[in-house]
Amino acid sequence: MASNPSETSTGRWLDRWPLLVPLLTAAGFLGLFQAAFLLWSLESMGGGLEMALGVTRFGIIVGVLTLLLLVPAALLIRRFHPAWRRGERHRASWSACFAPAASVAGWILADQWVAGPWVAAALEPWVEAASALACGLAAMWVQPPRRWLRAGAVATLLAILSSLLPVGGPPPAPEGGEPAADVDVGAGGAGRPDVVLVSIDTLRADRLAAYGRVPTLTPEMDRLAGEGVVFTRALAASPWTTPSVASMLTGLPALRHGAGRPLGSGPTFQRSPLEGDLTTLAERFAAVGYRTRAVVANGFLSPWTGMAQGFEEFANPILKAGFASFMRDLPLTRLIVALTPAESWGDYRAEGITDQALTWLAEDDDGPLFLWVHYIDPHSPFQADPARLDPSVLIEMANQKQPEVLADGTVVGEIFVATDLVRSGTLWLGPRDRARLEEYYDRAVHYTDEHVGRLFAALRERSGERPAVAALTSDHGEEFWDHGHFEHGHDYYREVTQVPLLVWGPGLVPAGQVEGGLVGLVDVGPTLLDLAGIEVSEPAAADEGRSLAPLWQGAADGEKRPALPRFAGGNLYNLPAALVEDGPWRFLLRANDREELYDMNRDPEERYNVAGDFPEVAERYRRLLEPRLAAFLVDDAGNKPAELSPDELRALKALGYVD
Ligand SMILES: [Zn+2]
Numbered sequence: 001m002a003s004n005p006s007e008t009s010t011g012r013w014l015d016r017w018p019l020l021v022p023l024l025t026a027a028g029f030l031g032l033f034q035a036a037f038l039l040w041s042l043e044s045m046g047g048g049l050e051m052a053l054g055v056t057r058f059g060i061i062v063g064v065l066t067l068l069l070l071v072p073a074a075l076l077i078r079r080f081h082p083a084w085r086r087g088e089r090h091r092a093s094w095s096a097c098f099a100p101a102a103s104v105a106g107w108i109l110a111d112q113w114v115a116g117p118w119v120a121a122a123l124e125p126w127v128e129a130a131s132a133l134a135c136g137l138a139a140m141w142v143q144p145p146r147r148w149l150r151a152g153a154v155a156t157l158l159a160i161l162s163s164l165l166p167v168g169g170p171p172p173a174p175e176g177g178e179p180a181a182d183v184d185v186g187a188g189g190a191g192r193p194d195v196v197l198v199s200i201d202t203l204r205a206d207r208l209a210a211y212g213r214v215p216t217l218t219p220e221m222d223r224l225a226g227e228g229v230v231f232t233r234a235l236a237a238s239p240w241t242t243p244s245v246a247s248m249l250t251g252l253p254a255l256r257h258g259a260g261r262p263l264g265s266g267p268t269f270q271r272s273p274l275e276g277d278l279t280t281l282a283e284r285f286a287a288v289g290y291r292t293r294a295v296v297a298n299g300f301l302s303p304w305t306g307m308a309q310g311f312e313e314f315a316n317p318i319l320k321a322g323f324a325s326f327m328r329d330l331p332l333t334r335l336i337v338a339l340t341p342a343e344s345w346g347d348y349r350a351e352g353i354t355d356q357a358l359t360w361l362a363e364d365d366d367g368p369l370f371l372w373v374h375y376i377d378p379h380s381p382f383q384a385d386p387a388r389l390d391p392s393v394l395i396e397m398a399n400q401k402q403p404e405v406l407a408d409g410t411v412v413g414e415i416f417v418a419t420d421l422v423r424s425g426t427l428w429l430g431p432r433d434r435a436r437l438e439e440y441y442d443r444a445v446h447y448t449d450e451h452v453g454r455l456f457a458a459l460r461e462r463s464g465e466r467p468a469v470a471a472l473t474s475d476h477g478e479e480f481w482d483h484g485h486f487e488h489g490h491d492y493y494r495e496v497t498q499v500p501l502l503v504w505g506p507g508l509v510p511a512g513q514v515e516g517g518l519v520g521l522v523d524v525g526p527t528l529l530d531l532a533g534i535e536v537s538e539p540a541a542a543d544e545g546r547s548l549a550p551l552w553q554g555a556a557d558g559e560k561r562p563a564l565p566r567f568a569g570g571n572l573y574n575l576p577a578a579l580v581e582d583g584p585w586r587f588l589l590r591a592n593d594r595e596e597l598y599d600m601n602r603d604p605e606e607r608y609n610v611a612g613d614f615p616e617v618a619e620r621y622r623r624l625l626e627p628r629l630a631a632f633l634v635d636d637a638g639n640k641p642a643e644l645s646p647d648e649l650r651a652l653k654a655l656g657y658v659d
Contacts, residue, residue: 022093378448429486
């Protein structure tokens, strides 16, 4: 036996607790194994250290719970273990604990492997069982030195203790917090209106009655449009979420704020975050005493993409629900998740988002509130019942498979997740399926409208004692084969890049006014700051956002804001491109050098590319877009957003935008 003192004391410890030490060590192994597996699954979400800690903690808790469930099995295995009969109690105990743990790990590995295309569905359970058995039997023969076992037990104990500490969870506190130099800090928050920014993901402008929809899907937003100003020509900053929302929050065009750029060899969805040194809308409101709150539902809107910058409280229930759905992908946690009510993982439907917003509106506080509310409902997956909450749909979205053909020959059932397959051309949809998807989309828009209505009912109710202003918009639209394609993130026609924009504020914004001039998502933030009486300096360039209030105020003075071009760029799939909309023109330059020019007065549906008919117009815009497109094509992390180059400045001067 061992001769040195520490080995002897270990031996005594092991003698006193023959099952505890191996049980703890095996639990630690299983916990770390699950955590590593989860981290690997979540990698494409770009989690960061905080998520890694949270996942590791969860993995350890699951490991411990599993081992508790396996105690009876361990006792049974040990009873019949040959080493136990020989009197080698420690050896038998370790084998009895490690074998079930290794067996579970073998099952998890096989479960992941059979999910691929290599194993026939009928064989899957057999492959999983064989893998579990093989790993379990192999583990019986593994016998590490006792000091390793003791170290493993101590480490697991420490991990369990630390996982009980309140670490992680809420996003990091807002960084910087330094007021921008041009903000009037001295004024304080007193007397300022509450400011609410509502963005509805993937909402096409033409689904609102104010933009021509008949019959209406959106009675609540129609009412809002009647009480405020409608901008009929608002350009998104990008055809997908991250760059477009970042433009809304910074007032900078997508090709200059740095968010959403490809990151070298990273996965498609891992993109550059908002650059931390930019001042966000929330930081500007916080600097004059606003309480800042955000409740958002979209995986791209997180502290890790910089979207929480400046918010004291930032809730994203879809991230939590997504986490639950990844859990469900593991055999052990499937049971735990199934026993937990879906709402407790995060209600990311419009109903849950509005509930959270109303909770913050009801806070008993004198200071004014800046509230950002981002709904996800019109976005895929497409559901027959938009009110249905089922986080497991999120994991189906992440692991899309060919859908089953239904009895009537269609493939769009109650829930349709296979959007990637359709977009990439792997799955072709017939007219009935296409119509069904559009029907589900419309239902989601109608459902969202109902809960937007609840939010504004609360704002109206208290408008007597607390003035409020709001903007309602979208980050981008959605394609339903308008130009032959589906979904969003890859093209720039109006069904994707024209967004609704309503500005509302009883007593502060005129009712029932319609503005037809070109504006952009970049203008939303400066407009809200202006309405709150917060002074912001003139933008440094013509493409940066500026307040839209002079448009309706100027209507009274007979003096209009000068018309300015608005830009969109950056995409999630396929070929990058940059777009400028200016006066009657819409000009698109793709990375393969193809250019498209449309006259929006004569051809609002963008059917006839007239770049060849107006070569001088096309050339003018090409010179303006080339440097922007080049800036987006730079794919290394850490690159600064492009400044206006001398060429671009010359082009802007030639167009009369810069003196
Ligand atoms: Zn979006």
